[in-house]
Amino acid sequence: MAAQSNLAWRHKKAAFFKNFCIGVTGFAVLILCLLIYQVSVLGLPWLDAQFLSSFPSRFPEKAGIKSALMGTLWLVSMTAAIAIPIGVLAAVYLEEYAKPTRLTEFININIANLAGVPSIVYGILGLAIFVRFFQLERSVLSGAMTMSLLILPVIIIASKESIRAVPGSLRQAAFAVGATRWQVIRAHVLPSALPGILTGVILAISRAIGETAPLIMIGALTYVAFVPEGPMDEFTALPIQIFNWTSRPQQEFHELASAGIVVLLLVLLMMNAVAVYIRYRGTRIK
Amino acid sequence: MSSEENVILNIDDACISYGGDLAVRNVSLQIFEKKITAIIGPSGCGKSTLLRSLNRMNDFIHGCEQSGRISFRDEDLYGDKMDPVEVRLRIGMVFQRPNPFPKSIYRNVAWGPDINGLEGDLDDRVEKALRQSALWDEVKDRLHESALNLSGGQQQRLCIARALAMEPEIILMDEPCSALDPVSTARIEDLLFELKENYTIVIVTHNMQQAARVSQHTAFLENGVLVEYGDTEEVFTNPKNKRTEEYVTGRFG
Amino acid sequence: MKTVKPRYLENSLQVVFFMCAAISTITTVAVIGILAFETWGFLQHVSIVEFLFGTRWSPLLHPKSYGLLPLLAGTTLIVVGASLVALPIGLACAIYLSEYAGERARNVLKPVLEVLAGIPTVVYGFFALTFVTPILRTVLPQTDVFNAASAAIVVGIMVLPMVASLCDDAFRAVPDNLREGAYSLGATSFEVTTRVVVPAGLSGVFAAFVLAISRAIGETMAVTLAAGATPNLTLNPLESIQTMTAYIVQVSLGDTPAGTLTYQTLFAVAAVLFLVTLCLNIAANMIMKRFQEVYE
Numbered sequence: 078m079a080a081q082s083n084l085a086w087r088h089k090k091a092a093f094f095k096n097f098c099i100g101v102t103g104f105a106v107l108i109l110c111l112l113i114y115q116v117s118v119l120g121l122p123w124l125d126a127q128f129l130s131s132f133p134s135r136f137p138e139k140a141g142i143k144s145a146l147m148g149t150l151w152l153v154s155m156t157a158a159i160a161i162p163i164g165v166l167a168a169v170y171l172e173e174y175a176k177p178t179r180l181t182e183f184i185n186i187n188i189a190n191l192a193g194v195p196s197i198v199y200g201i202l203g204l205a206i207f208v209r210f211f212q213l214e215r216s217v218l219s220g221a222m223t224m225s226l227l228i229l230p231v232i233i234i235a236s237k238e239s240i241r242a243v244p245g246s247l248r249q250a251a252f253a254v255g256a257t258r259w260q261v262i263r264a265h266v267l268p269s270a271l272p273g274i275l276t277g278v279i280l281a282i283s284r285a286i287g288e289t290a291p292l293i294m295i296g297a298l299t300y301v302a303f304v305p306e307g308p309m310d311e312f313t314a315l316p317i318q319i320f321n322w323t324s325r326p327q328q329e330f331h332e333l334a335s336a337g338i339v340v341l342l343l344v345l346l347m348m349n350a351v352a353v354y355i356r357y358r359g360t361r362i363k
Numbered sequence: 364m365s366s367e368e369n370v371i372l373n374i375d376d377a378c379i380s381y382g383g384d385l386a387v388r389n390v391s392l393q394i395f396e397k398k399i400t401a402i403i404g405p406s407g408c409g410k411s412t413l414l415r416s417l418n419r420m421n422d423f424i425h426g427c428e429q430s431g432r433i434s435f436r437d438e439d440l441y442g443d444k445m446d447p448v449e450v451r452l453r454i455g456m457v458f459q460r461p462n463p464f465p466k467s468i469y470r471n472v473a474w475g476p477d478i479n480g481l482e483g484d485l486d487d488r489v490e491k492a493l494r495q496s497a498l499w500d501e502v503k504d505r506l507h508e509s510a511l512n513l514s515g516g517q518q519q520r521l522c523i524a525r526a527l528a529m530e531p532e533i534i535l536m537d538e539p540c541s542a543l544d545p546v547s548t549a550r551i552e553d554l555l556f557e558l559k560e561n562y563t564i565v566i567v568t569h570n571m572q573q574a575a576r577v578s579q580h581t582a583f584l585e586n587g588v589l590v591e592y593g594d595t596e597e598v599f600t601n602p603k604n605k606r607t608e609e610y611v612t613g614r615f616g
Numbered sequence: 617m618k619t620v621k622p623r624y625l626e627n628s629l630q631v632v633f634f635m636c637a638a639i640s641t642i643t644t645v646a647v648i649g650i651l652a653f654e655t656w657g658f659l660q661h662v663s664i665v666e667f668l669f670g671t672r673w674s675p676l677l678h679p680k681s682y683g684l685l686p687l688l689a690g691t692t693l694i695v696v697g698a699s700l701v702a703l704p705i706g707l708a709c710a711i712y713l714s715e716y717a718g719e720r721a722r723n724v725l726k727p728v729l730e731v732l733a734g735i736p737t738v739v740y741g742f743f744a745l746t747f748v749t750p751i752l753r754t755v756l757p758q759t760d761v762f763n764a765a766s767a768a769i770v771v772g773i774m775v776l777p778m779v780a781s782l783c784d785d786a787f788r789a790v791p792d793n794l795r796e797g798a799y800s801l802g803a804t805s806f807e808v809t810t811r812v813v814v815p816a817g818l819s820g821v822f823a824a825f826v827l828a829i830s831r832a833i834g835e836t837m838a839v840t841l842a843a844g845a846t847p848n849l850t851l852n853p854l855e856s857i858q859t860m861t862a863y864i865v866q867v868s869l870g871d872t873p874a875g876t877l878t879y880q881t882l883f884a885v886a887a888v889l890f891l892v893t894l895c896l897n898i899a900a901n902m903i904m905k906r907f908q909e910v911y912e
Contacts, residue, residue, distance in 0.1 A: 083480055091806035101705050102725065105780075108773055109732050115747050116739070163636045170633035182446055186901070188640045193827065193897035195834025197861050198647060200868075201886045205650045209874055226643050234641065254818035259629050280734070287736025288862070290836035294868050316738045316837075319837050323742045323841055325763065331746055345734055351729065420796060425718075452802020462793040463815050475801030478811065522797065529801055 116342070120335025128336055132302040133318060137329035142337055145318035147304040148217070148297070149286060152314055155164035155221035157287050161278055163225070164232030165267075168274075171233070172240040173262055199227040200294025208295050215296040218308040223291050228281040236271065237278020239270040272355050279352040283345050289316040315341050368395040371533060371563055372417060372440075377431035386412040388587040389431070394533070399555060399564045401578035403571060405610070409587035410567045411459075414535050417565065418454040419447040421469065436532075444516050452479050454533045455526035460542045461518035463510035463525075468493075468502050471510045471521055475529045475556045492528035496520045497554050516547025523554065527562075531603065534558075538564040540573065552577055571611055575599050635911055651890055653684040654877040654883030661877055667884065673847035673858075675881045676867070686847035687885065690764065690857035694839055697768025697853055698775060698832040703825055705772075706779025713780065714787035715809050726781075733777035741841030744770035749842060758854060762844030765853035770842065771835045775828040782827065787818020829898035834889065860885050 131141025175181040203223030213219040243266050251261040267274075292314055300321075301313040315337060322334035372394035379387040387409040394400050394417075402410045412421070416611060419440065421427045433440040452475070463471050471487040475481075481488070487508075495498040498520045502513070510521055519539055526534050555577045556590040558564060568574050574581055575595060582592040583604075591598060591607040602608040627737055659667070662682040670683015711728075713722060749766040753759045761764075790813050798808040814821065844856030845866050858866070871878045 084446060087804050087807070088446070088448070091804035094806040094809070095716055098708045098716060101708035102712045102717075105705060105709055105732075105773075106725070106728055107774060108730060111747070112735075112739075112743050115743065119746070163639060166633050167636035167640065170630070170637040174630055174633060175637070175887050184637055184641055187644050189901055190894060190897050191640055191644060192648070193830055193893060193900075195836065195861065195893055197836045197864055198833065198886055198893075201864070201882060202643070202647050202650060204868070205654070205883075206646060225640075229640060229643075233637075257623070257626050259626055283734055287734070287738070289736065289738045290865065293865055296868065296871075314734055319742065320738050320837065320841070323738070323745060331742075334742055335746075337743060341736060341739070345736070346731065349727075349731060349734060418800065420800065423799065448802050448804055451800055456796075458793055458796060458800075460793060462791070462797040464794060464797065464812055474798075474811070475803075478807045479802050525797070527802065544790070572792035 085096060105207060110360055113342070116335045116338045118335075119332045120337070120339045123336035124339055128333075129340075133313075133321075134220040135298055137327070137333055140267065140322075140333055142315065143338065144301045144304055145337070146315050146316045146340070148301065148312035148317075149315045151217045151305050151308075151312060152220050152224065152285055152292075153282060155217060155308060156224040157278075157282055159221060160225035160228050160232055160281070160285075163277075164229050164281075165236050165274060167229070168233050168236030168240055169262060169267075172237050173258065173266065185196055188230050188233050190235060191335045195225055195290075196288055197290040197294060199223055200291030203228065203291060212310070215311050216309045217305050219295050220292055220297055220314070221308075222287065223295055224285045227288065227291060228285050231284060232277055235280070236270070236274045239273025239277065242273065243269045272358065275355050276352045279348050279355070283348045286348075287316055287341065289314075289320050291322070292317055297301045315344075368398065369443065371396040371436060372438075372565075373432075373434045374413075374417075375432045375434070377413070377416065377429065377433060379409070379416055379427065379429045381412075381424065382426035383568060385412070386587050387416070387584075390584070390587075390589045391431075392582055392589060392592050394563065394565055395580065396563050397559070397561065398580060399559050399566060399578040400582065401574035402565065402567045402582045403574045403591075403610075404584035406569060410584050411537050412587075413584065414537050414565060414567045415456075417533070417535055418451050420451075420456065422447055434475045443485060452529060453531055455529050455531035456535045457519070457522050457526055457537065457539045459538045461515055463473060463513070463518050463521050464511065465511055467507045468510045468513070468521060469506040472524050472528045475525060479529070481529070488528055491566055492524040493521075495527050495554075495558065496524035497550065497557075498524055509559050513613045514547070515551060516543050518545065520554065523551070524585060527558075530561075533563045533565065536564060538567050538569065540568070540570065548573075571599075571613070583610060586612070647890065651883050651887040654880050655887045657801040658693040658877065658880035661880075670689075671849050673863075675878055680877075682881065684707065684888065686849040687858060687860045687863055688888075689849050689851065690839075690843065690847065690862075691833055691858060693764040693851065693853055694768045694771055694843065694859055695829055695832045695837070697765060698772035698835075699825070699829060701769055702774075702776045702779050702828050703831075706776045706824070706828070707783055709776070709780040709785030710787060711809055711814070713784045715805065715813065728730025729777040729781055732773075733781075735774075737835060737837040738841070739773065740770045740774050741767075741838040744838055744842035752854075756854060760844065760854060760856045762842060762846070762856040763854050764843050764857045765841035767839045767841075768853060770838050771832050774835065774838065775831045778831065779824050779828045782824035783817070783821050786817035786824070789820065790816040817873070819832065819903050819906050823900045826896050826900040830893045830900065833896070834861065834893050836865060840865045860889050864889075 092139050128141045130143050132140060132144050134140040171185060200223065203219060207213045207219040207222050208215060247265050250263055251265050297313055301311060305312045319334050319337040322330040370393045374390060374392050377387055377390045378385060390413060404410050415421045416429060439445060464474060469489055472492050473485050476485060476488050490499065498517060501517060513521060540551055552573060578595045581595040581598040583590045585606060591602060591604045598607060599611050602611060617756060630773050667682055667684055670681060671685050672681040672683045673686040674681045684845055697770060744766045748769050752766055794812055794816060795808055798812045823876040839859045840862040843859060843862060845862060847858045848855055867882055
């Protein structure tokens with residue numbers, strides 16, 4: 078039979094291809110390790126209490142990330158306060174109230190497309206609307222509102238998926254005992270959907286922590302030697318500080334940037350771990 | 364069983380387990396060349412598992428373990444020298460649900476011969492297989508349309524044609540009519556009659572009329588144990604075992 | 617029976633919820649409105665022909681010139697380079713994940729991909745500048761300190777997790793009985809993967825590729841840090857270039873008064889960026905929808 082003659086060759090091809098895919102995947106993991114290694118080696122020696130509690134400085138040995146860390150904290154808290162309720166309620170509307178009209182479909186498609194708009198375009202929007210038009214200047218509030226617009230699609234999409242996964246029988250059971258729509262949602266739908274919503278929210282917030290470009294657009298200052306005390310204060314943020322240090326030519330500042338990156342990645346990794354934990358518990362309960 | 368029949372597959376004391384659960388227990392039976400052998404039994408009795416072990420499709424299931432010996436033309440089917448890919452190109456299979464590739468009708472049938480580099484004209488091979496599976500007249504004018512546009516029964520006959528195009532030595536059929544309506548089922552049974560002159564077929568079915576109509580030999584499996592095996596007529600009209608009698612007369616199962 | 621409770625609360629809640637959902641639409645309208653308004657102002661001073669086909673971009677230095685092509689060339693270099701890195705590697709990772717990896721390997725690799733996807737872009741920029749560029753300059757000494765290649769490689773690494781997980785989704789949506797059908801015809805794993813699974817998941821793969829390209833076009837921090845700030849009409853990846861996004865950052869790092877022509881260039885460039893990525897995203901969503909319909 079002709080087929081057998083080339084079987085050995087076909088097996089070789091298959092084995093080669095499998096090993097190739099394994100090798101490439103290993104290579105991708107290796108790059109992640111390299112990145113983390115590179116950053117840690119440069120940054121860890123600088124990472125101490127002084128670094129966390131000092132303001133930025135022209136002198137590397139005196140520089141720290143206090144204002145950046147506090148700025149990020151302000152920014153993220155306000156962003157969360159704005160974006161989470163709006164995002165979740167929007168998802169509730171789209172999944173529980175909206176009838177399948179053209180308008181609803183348009184809103185849904187629009188959200189999907191907004192999720193793919195480059196972050197810098199949101200920055201331009203924030204610059205034109207919040208900073209210039211509403212004259213909120215370069216405040217934490219401007220930054221938080223810009224960031225909120227950026228992460229809203231992420232929150233809405235994750236919440237929608239989670240709400241959609243709640244079985245319809247649960248709603249019908251609640252309606253059957255005379256609950257109003259809002260009572261059904263508050264007492265049954267939202268609690269069931271909570272793990273999924275929380276996971277989406279955490280991932281969205283992580284994104285807000287790491288985003289740099291929109292903040293540069295609205296002019297978050299790169300040299301701020303104070304901690305914001307109110308929503309109208311100017312601010313800097315961790316990624317901005319990292320950007321600033323990275324863009325300087327001196328090696329010491331690059332090392333400072335690495336130290337900042339280590340802090341940033343630790344924060345993000347913790348958020349990720351929380352998300353994984355919630356997802357794990359969520360699936361276990363089901 | 365008459366002596367002129369050649370044994371093509373010899374299953375000797377086969378045990379198959381999934382992650383520790385025994386699905387097939389100490390089954391020994393022989394499959395004869397150019398005959399149709401039916402494997403019947405209640406759902407979950409291990410008949411599909413047994414069938415899938417005959418062309419090593421169980422290799423893909425994690426935690427599936429097998430003991431005993433299955434020999435194909437006197438060679439160990441699970442021996443070191445046996446290549447599972449070669450096993451499958453010599454022993455074809457038709458599945459419970461029609462599973463045509465999302466390609467054209469023509470490409471579906473030509474796919475196997477093509478990747479295996481079988482000799483001869485591909486067009487002729489495709490036409491022959493489609494004629495054998497009684498699908499040619501229905502599809503000859505739309506060979507290059509998607510196979511997914513065919514009806515369920517047509518899709519299943521296409522899958523049979525796909526297996527036939529490889530000119531396999533044995534065709535395994537795993538409840539090929541269970542997802543089909545009665546009319547499509549009847550067409551496939553007619554097809555089996557035509558094929559039995561030239562092919563060795565092992566068919567798993569839970570439909571006893573089907574087994575009685577199409578097969579020469581019937582094996583009855585229950586809880587992974589081979590209860591009875593013999594000529595189909597014997598098994599259905601004069602079963603030796605009480606369980607078999609109860610099952611074929613419809614008193615349980 | 618008691619009187620029926622008034623439904624004011626229910627109704628007003630519904631209005632509030634609708635407003636929340638409408639914010640997304642308002643955002644889109646605002647983006648389009650602002651970009652259109654300022655771009656219109658810009659086009660009063662610069663002809664659209666010069667803007668789109670001019671070969672010199674120099675809005676900050678005299679003699680001023682507003683030809684977008686150098687920025688487009690810069691963005692193209694990044695996109696092509698990033699695609700060369702992300703598409704093949706991402707595809708191979710996805711094939712490994714869906715066709716070869718065992719349960720345990722998947723459980724390790726999926727979170728690794730998520731971590732990789734969650735690393736902020738500024739970190740990738742840092743990695744490009746302090747790690748990739750020095751390597752490139754050692755291997756190819758003619759490489760500029762700021763160069764397209766380094767940024768492109770890093771942008772490729774950045775979008776790789778997205779490509780891998782979207783392709784993985786597409787392959788896992790291919791029903792197992794197709795794989796079984798192919799194996800039962802005597803196919804090897806290579807043939808099953810390349811001739812059944814990948815073709816069946818092809819629209820998902822295309823969608824992933826289009827989204828990756830869209831992400832690479834909009835990527836900002838890595839290119840700002842590593843690719844330079846030289847609008848340069850070149851296709852040599854070892855030279856310093858500037859992308860559309862990097863230009864926007866460059867201008868906004870300075871303090872540009874509203875209403876000036878330079879201020880308006882921000883919006884004109886952003887309008888092009890927005891249009892291109894929007895078209896790509898719409899295309900990807902349409903392709904994705906098609907592939908979901910195939911098996912449902």
